[in-house]
Amino acid sequence: MSLRDLAAAGGIRVGAAVSDTVFASGDEDYRSLLAAEFNSVTAERAMKWKWIHPEPDCWEWEANDELIRFAETHQMQVRGHTVVWPHWGTPTYITKCEDAGALRRHLGDHVRELFSHWGGSVARVDVVNEPLHWLEGRHAESVWRTLLGEDYLAEVLALAHEVDPDIELWINETHTDVIPDKHDLFTRTVADLVERGLPLHGIGIQGHQLYPDFSPGPPDPARLHRGVSTFADMGLEVAVTEMDILAHPTDADRLDVQAQLYGELVDAALSVEACREVTFWGVSDAHSWVDQHFGPDRAPLLFDREGNPKLAYDAVAAAFASRARRTTAV
Ligand code: 9MR
Numbered sequence: 001m002s003l004r005d006l007a008a009a010g011g012i013r014v015g016a017a018v019s020d021t022v023f024a025s026g027d028e029d030y031r032s033l034l035a036a037e038f039n040s041v042t043a044e045r046a047m048k049w050k051w052i053h054p055e056p057d058c059w060e061w062e063a064n065d066e067l068i069r070f071a072e073t074h075q076m077q078v079r080g081h082t083v084v085w086p087h088w089g090t091p092t093y094i095t096k097c098e099d100a101g102a103l104r105r106h107l108g109d110h111v112r113e114l115f116s117h118w119g120g121s122v123a124r125v126d127v128v129n130e131p132l133h134w135l136e137g138r139h140a141e142s143v144w145r146t147l148l149g150e151d152y153l154a155e156v157l158a159l160a161h162e163v164d165p166d167i168e169l170w171i172n173e174t175h176t177d178v179i180p181d182k183h184d185l186f187t188r189t190v191a192d193l194v195e196r197g198l199p200l201h202g203i204g205i206q207g208h209q210l211y212p213d214f215s216p217g218p219p220d221p222a223r224l225h226r227g228v229s230t231f232a233d234m235g236l237e238v239a240v241t242e243m244d245i246l247a248h249p250t251d252a253d254r255l256d257v258q259a260q261l262y263g264e265l266v267d268a269a270l271s272v273e274a275c276r277e278v279t280f281w282g283v284s285d286a287h288s289w290v291d292q293h294f295g296p297d298r299a300p301l302l303f304d305r306e307g308n309p310k311l312a313y314d315a316v317a318a319a320f321a322s323r324a325r326r327t328t329a330v
Pocket of ligand 1: 045048174206242289
């Protein structure tokens, strides 16, 4: 059984981030693996503001449209990623904006054009990505916070909902599962939005495990479970949106250890009913941002460089099968 069959049996989505360059390269093996194993896609780059709308009067729709067509052909859902992102992926006409009125106009124009182009083909969107500092329990400084103020998350949610009341709005954050201060601040921030009735559908816990190259601590299934439960208890849907596990080339038994961690983490997340998606940040070890950023051979994904399933794949499949058994038992 493929991951997508197991996911369907458990009532969940299994996603992969799709590289626009590999996708456009005509690599048929990549495309068939994607369609065979996953039922949801996230554009790794193509829908980010800087790529899709690099100048106020310039839209680059090609990669976006190709991915959506592929998803439709193969009955996959599309996760839009991302609109407001304090750290990266934003063009300079936004990051250098000095006037709140102009920034609001740009945001409104962007969201209206983007959502209308999608026309319902994108089920959900990480409308805000990484509102907090990457590694610390404080808000990320950016043009959004500086010009629109501390409450900009509420403003973005309200605007996006007004433009398209049907698209699910998500906030996506990284490292809350390994940095307790981040988890605490993120919890308070999200709880405030929920209590005020803002149109927030779900929380993405990215789930990048980049220890020891970047993350301050090793993967921690109990903390991931706690994080997922926290947002589920607020009545939100939860997803693990960008999972990968760095396997350092000098670590002994690294692929066995990685497989065990994959199994435990996915199981920890999926043991909470409101967690209905696990998306991996890439398809195979042949193409991963982890190698590009941290050095070669970090082997972070479920398939090896030739596209063969790794031990990690079996561990994730077993966790999906447990979820499916629990779902059928209910
Ligand atoms: O993997 C993505 C990489 O290819 C891009 O160059 C980069 C900038 O757009 O973004 C990477 O994806 C990030 C994601 O959008 C948000 N969470 C962290 C991901 C890895 O950096």
